[in-house]
Amino acid sequence: MKRLILAAVAALAFTGAAQAQQTLAAVKARGTLICGVSQGFAGFSAPDSRGEYRGLDVDYCRAVAAAVLGDASKVRYVPLTAQARFTALQGGEIDVLFRNSTQTYSRATGLGLAQGPVNFYDGQGFAVRRDANVRNVAGLDGATICVAQGTTHELNLGDTFRSRNLKFSPVVFERIDTMYEAFYAGRCDAMTQDASALAGALVSARNPAAYMVLPETISKEPLGPFTRNGDVQWTNTIAWIHNALVEAEEYGVTQANAQAQAAGTNPTIQRLLGATGEFGKTLGLDNAWALHAIRAVGNYGEIFERNVGQGSPLKLARGLNGLWNHGGLMYAIPFR
Numbered sequence: 001m002k003r004l005i006l007a008a009v010a011a012l013a014f015t016g017a018a019q020a021q022q023t024l025a026a027v028k029a030r031g032t033l034i035c036g037v038s039q040g041f042a043g044f045s046a047p048d049s050r051g052e053y054r055g056l057d058v059d060y061c062r063a064v065a066a067a068v069l070g071d072a073s074k075v076r077y078v079p080l081t082a083q084a085r086f087t088a089l090q091g092g093e094i095d096v097l098f099r100n101s102t103q104t105y106s107r108a109t110g111l112g113l114a115q116g117p118v119n120f121y122d123g124q125g126f127a128v129r130r131d132a133n134v135r136n137v138a139g140l141d142g143a144t145i146c147v148a149q150g151t152t153h154e155l156n157l158g159d160t161f162r163s164r165n166l167k168f169s170p171v172v173f174e175r176i177d178t179m180y181e182a183f184y185a186g187r188c189d190a191m192t193q194d195a196s197a198l199a200g201a202l203v204s205a206r207n208p209a210a211y212m213v214l215p216e217t218i219s220k221e222p223l224g225p226f227t228r229n230g231d232v233q234w235t236n237t238i239a240w241i242h243n244a245l246v247e248a249e250e251y252g253v254t255q256a257n258a259q260a261q262a263a264g265t266n267p268t269i270q271r272l273l274g275a276t277g278e279f280g281k282t283l284g285l286d287n288a289w290a291l292h293a294i295r296a297v298g299n300y301g302e303i304f305e306r307n308v309g310q311g312s313p314l315k316l317a318r319g320l321n322g323l324w325n326h327g328g329l330m331y332a333i334p335f336r
């Protein structure tokens with residue numbers, strides 16, 4: 001009997017592992033990538049005036065579709081709240097989550113999910129009304145603070161204020177749009193979230209000049225993709241697409257010149273773009289997968305500048321998101 005039960009458990013575990021391995025094959029068979037994104041904040045993932053999703057996270061979804069399916073437009077976007085995002089991935093509703101999600105120990109070890117490489121180094125910030133004359137976090141002592149449920153921010157807020165002996169009253173929201181409305185209506189003295197998300201929110205406020213983001217951040221928020229545990233091939237695919245976008249920036253391969261560079265003579269660039277070697281085969285992709293991705297969305301620097309940098313209303317500086325040889329943390333693993 002015991003042996004039977006053990007065999008059944010082993011069979012179940014095997015089925016689970018086999019299922020977990022199937023995302024790449026499932027995406028190819030379906031012909032569409034199902035990408036989990038936010039419900040909408042400017043710069044990362046938000047529908048534009050024509051209803052088309054745009055942003056840094058969206059460009060990653062498009063890069064994956066281009067690399068895997070050869071067509072960046074073959075993406076179905078699933079907008080998810082902070083609360084719902086990980087269950088949607090666990091339950092197989094989405095193939096990958098690109099939703100300003102912070103990588104942490106408990107998310108890595110407790111959720112049955114795999115964390116991909118960091119594609120945006122962020123930190124938790126605070127937005128206040130300019131006329132409130134608050135200039136730093138200490139100035140928020142006794143403040144009412146709007147915060148989103150199911151985020152790293154709830155915990156960071158409590159930890160920071162307690163350890164600095166500051167008092168605060170949290171007002172917790174499940175939906176981000178209701179949080180913004182509450183803040184703009186003056187129901188809280190400050191609203192807290194990732195500094196990038198605050199910048200994105202304020203550009204679409206009715207009167208952006210009335211608000212400011214405090215220069216101080218209180219946490220590390222390494223944002224990146226999540227996939228299901230046990231699907232090494234798919235997790236690798238997502239990781240190497242990010243790597244390719246960063247490597248492309250380092251080697252000066254751009255959306256405009258990628259095709260010409262593939263026919264050039266630099267051996268690193270030729271391997272990256274699939275002109276030599278068989279780096280597509282080991283991932284289960286077309287040899288020109290990185291070329292497809294870069295032609296669709298550009299290199300990491302182009303993605304950054306277009307969506308959140310100088311080419312966008314957010315105008316965020318590269319900072320930690322610069323290349324490693326320009327003082328940042330973006331460092332691609334070599335294509336060897």
Ligand SMILES: N[C@@H](CCC(=O)N[C@@H](CS)C(=O)NCC(=O)O)C(=O)O
Nearest residue numbers: 038039040082101102148151152193
């Ligand atoms: N990076 C943080 C926060 C991510 C997050 O969900 N932020 C909220 C606001 S603080 C958001 O962007 N919501 C957008 C939405 O719900 O569409 C995390 O992973 O917990």
